[in-house]
Amino acid sequence: MKAPSSPDAVRCAAIRKHFGENDARVEVLRGVDFGARLGEMTFLVGPSGCGKTTLISVIAGLLDPTEGQLEVLGHAHAELKPADRVVFRRRNLGFVFQQYNLLPSLTAAENAAVPLIADGMKRSLAVKKATDLLGRLGLGNKANAMPKTLSGGQQQRVALARALVHEPRLIICDEPTAALDHKTGESVMELLATAAVAPERAVIVVTHDNRVFHYAHTIAHMNDGIVTHVENTPSRNSIAH
């Protein structure tokens, strides 16, 4: 399921999403137009409850949109069967969560290797590959450490390794610095900018933290279920193509 090459990693057009019915109906996305380009780090920012998390859940294929067109890495969401979506997500997407979501019973290397193991790679080979990546991310000496023995920044770096290990073409980060102090958050963002951004890969970051906005190539502002405006930050250049 190799995606065709396209400068646009994600294209959302008039995406709507509601939860509940009748009196309990809540419209969270109200016609979102959004795009994320390969080789760029796109920030999705806005106040709490504006629909950022719902939008990335839709982009990741974790939620189905109620209406609208969604294309991810050249594949129209509506054309993929549910089972294919899972495989597509496993092979093409990487996630960094706000609360890291590392498995506490696995070592750092094993945690980072999960996407490879889930895709059928032999455990020893997957762990070796993950250990190498952790080394490149500055955690070579912590490969066998359990998550609870790691600091928040180290855990987020393990989560970043897990997001990168299978070389996905789209990485989705949900508030990656929210649980970290400023300095640690900066280092995680620096790592994300250097290790995750690549010509054939797009990175979408949902964040509240305006202290890290300068890492973005593009910032999409959301409010009340729609993208209100998009700004290209002059400080960074896209490395796509």
Next chain:
Amino acid sequence: MNFIALRMLMSDRAKYFGLIFAFAFSTFLLQNQVSIFCGIMKRTGSQILDVTDAEIWVMDKYTEYFEQTKALKDTDLSRVRGVAGVDYAVRLFKGNPTARTLAGKFASTFTLGVDDSTLIGAPRKMLLGKWESLREANSIIMDQAGYMLLFPGEPLELGKVLELNDHKVTLVGISNASAPFVSFPVIHARYSEAIQFQGRERNQLSFVLARAQPGVSPKELARRIEEQTGLKARTTAEFAWDCVVYYLKNTGIPVNFGITIAVALIVGLAVSGQTFYMFTVENLRQFGALKAIGVTNQRLVIMVLLQALVAGAIGYAIGTGMAAAFFQATLNGMATRGIILMWEAVAGVAVLMAGVVACVSLLSVRKVMVLEPASVFR
């Protein structure tokens, strides 16, 4: 992914051990109670099964079990012998006279009077002495448990003198008779003497023991005897089973054991189910992350089932070990002799525990199946 499932299971030590304990305790109780129940029920027919010389038991047509006898007429023996296919038929007396030792210790007994000339029905498993010694005048054979009851603390020894209904008798053998349902000493004597131990009645013949000629099946012969004599005739296995059925129907034993077995099952199911469900709920975020990463529902269900299966299998193995140790420890006790861990109980409880594991997994599987992977972003 299986190693991830097992690591998840074993990392929460408290729940892991709680789960195993619930499965083990439930298994132990189930196997223990089922085996004891079956062992006790088997005792209701043990004196029948101990008679290996005869295949058919003939009795009054209203007899339902071994303890319940209505004496036959002496002529009934001849009528049975006259049925085509009977190889031989002999008398058997059963009574409950009181035995008294010279020291004054006494107990009601289970006395069987076997045919004087052939000694068919005499105990074949002897611990001391020979069953042929019953030919001596006023001789009896007593089982080991009865000996220990009447001569507590004394070594097994022949030549002891007892009184049975004012008749002095001498112990010429100690048998290893199967434990009866009630804990009476089991005494074997010759028919002609045994009937003297009991208060005199007009008829004394309790049973006729018969054997089929070669080529005639015991079942067929039993049918013929019933047809021609109007008496009831059962094969050894049928009569032993009749006794079990009688006690099942007419005593509270099955209800008592049934309640214990049901409680063991329900408690095992409830405790293990709740513990496993809590374990799954507490790991939902991890399952959600795996789901988001791209692990399929099918794979997650396998992980949950594997976790339940491993905990169940370990608990079952420990429980079976506990049950085996219990029965090994009680095997030689006089009161518990013959009651063993039955393979049927081990196999049956394995099936039951597999059902418990399936039920326990069900709620957790559902929880994981309906888990919204997007929840990991919240």
